[in-house]
Amino acid sequence: MTTHPLFLAGAEVTTPSTFRHRNTYDHQDLGEVCLAGRNDAAAALSAASHARSRMARLSSGARESVLRRVAEQIHARQEELAHIITAETGKPVSLSRGEVQRSVSTFEIAAEEAKRNVGEVVALDTLPSSEGRLGLVKRFPRGAVVAITPFNFPINLVAHKVAPAIAAGCPVILKPAPQAVLTALMLGRILAGLGLPEGAFSILPCANDVAESLVRDDRAAVVSFTGSARVGWQLAAVAGRKRLLLELGGNAAVIVEPDADLEVAAQRIVTGAFANAGQVCIKVQRVFAHEKIADKLLARLLELTARVGVGDPAHEDVLVGPLIDEAAALRVESWVQEAVRQGANVLCGGARDGQFYRPTWLTDVPETTKVCCEEVFGPVTVFARYHDFEAALAAANSSEFGLQAGVFTRSLPLALQAFETLEVGGVILNDVPTYRVDQMPYGGIKGSGLGREGPKYAIEAFTEPRLLVIKT
Missing domain, CATH: 3.40.309.10 (Aldehyde Dehydrogenase; Chain A, domain 2)
Known part of the structure; x- marks a missing residue:
């Protein structure tokens, strides 16, 4: 029987705890999936903390290159990915193909945005006491992103969290939906071959209490969650001072x-x-x-x-x-x-x-x-x-x-x-x-969440502005 390892700090790791994964439609066996425990979650956060400065120092060109190579490899494996999505989630294969194609676009858009993460110049000489002063604003990565994704778009909603994190220079820890782990783990195999700093990403199938420990931990700077309103607002209540992105559904x-x-x-x-x-x-x-x-x-x-x-x-x-x-x-x-x-x-x-x-x-x-x-x-x-x-x-x-x-x-x-x-x-x-x-600002108000996805808008959420005041 096939055992599917998780990714911890960019490396494949097997764990003693597993669960049996099955085809949603015919319930055929898809293998054993390794589950992360609390110690694995802590190790992923520690690795992400150590990778934070190295990720932040990656040039915009290096980030763009990684994202383009991800897009190329997804495109090359699009039929395989589409059939995995259909097997895991029961999504009709024609829709699965469309989703894979969209995920290619999402990584390509993020690659472009990696070059556009620019700041602004602020005029400060509006008072006599400020003459000769100029303000420069630049955006800096906030730090580790904890990303939690649902089953219904198992590659593109993952892309909407992982791609902006890389573009922004943030390490990312992904908790995929248990019904759609194989799709996420295939993305992990793609990322593992691209030379990212150790600790730049982890993919942790895990129980909800382990995911909550990631959200609670102060070493995480951002929580990006897509899922039910009930779970999303519960996580918001325990996230502390982190930056939150919540996409929680609706009744359109x-x-x-x-x-x-x-x-x-x-x-x-x-x-x-x-x-x-x-x-x-x-x-x-x-x-x-x-x-x-x-x-x-x-x-x-x-x-x-x-x-x-x-x-x-x-x-x-x-x-x-x-x-x-x-x-x-x-x-x-x-x-x-x-x-x-x-x-x-x-x-x-x-x-x-x-x-x-x-x-x-x-x-x-x-x-x-x-x-x-x-x-x-x-x-x-x-x-x-x-x-x-x-x-x-x-x-x-x-x-x-x-x-x-x-x-x-x-x-x-x-x-x-x-x-x-x-x-x-x-x-x-x-x-x-x-x-x-996938380039549009996507998100809701009221019970539908906080913030906006779309690579440009997620990058803004994953970074924070810093001002430099220059006196000439």
């Missing part, structure tokens, strides 16, 4: 106006609602359609949903694979049942088969039900009608989350009104909130 809304291209809207909404079984933090969870076009739009959504491929994620025509485990499918099932008990109507789907849940549309759903007010993280979407645009905006804002929202309209005034009014990190015009490219 789409608003469709009468002047929208309904065919484009319907096709994008169905993809945004059900791709990867809805296990996307910016999936379409709530659709608000103007009453003038609601019936027509809903009929088309149901037609398109009936054609969605459900099944073996290794098949090219599948969009909806299994949920990550049966417990997740049972939770989705219970949330839909709760909504039905409170008056919701199931228009299609609403059925579970083991780890699978059929793509589901609900109407007449009370706002207090979990499928409306919490993150469903599954293939379930709520459809509602509205009379006026202001009411739709208010309904979209009626959420503890605020990650992204989509608005379909040809009206520039309405688009700008949505931009000014919606309480989210990003408003996507004439597309679904599921849209993301």
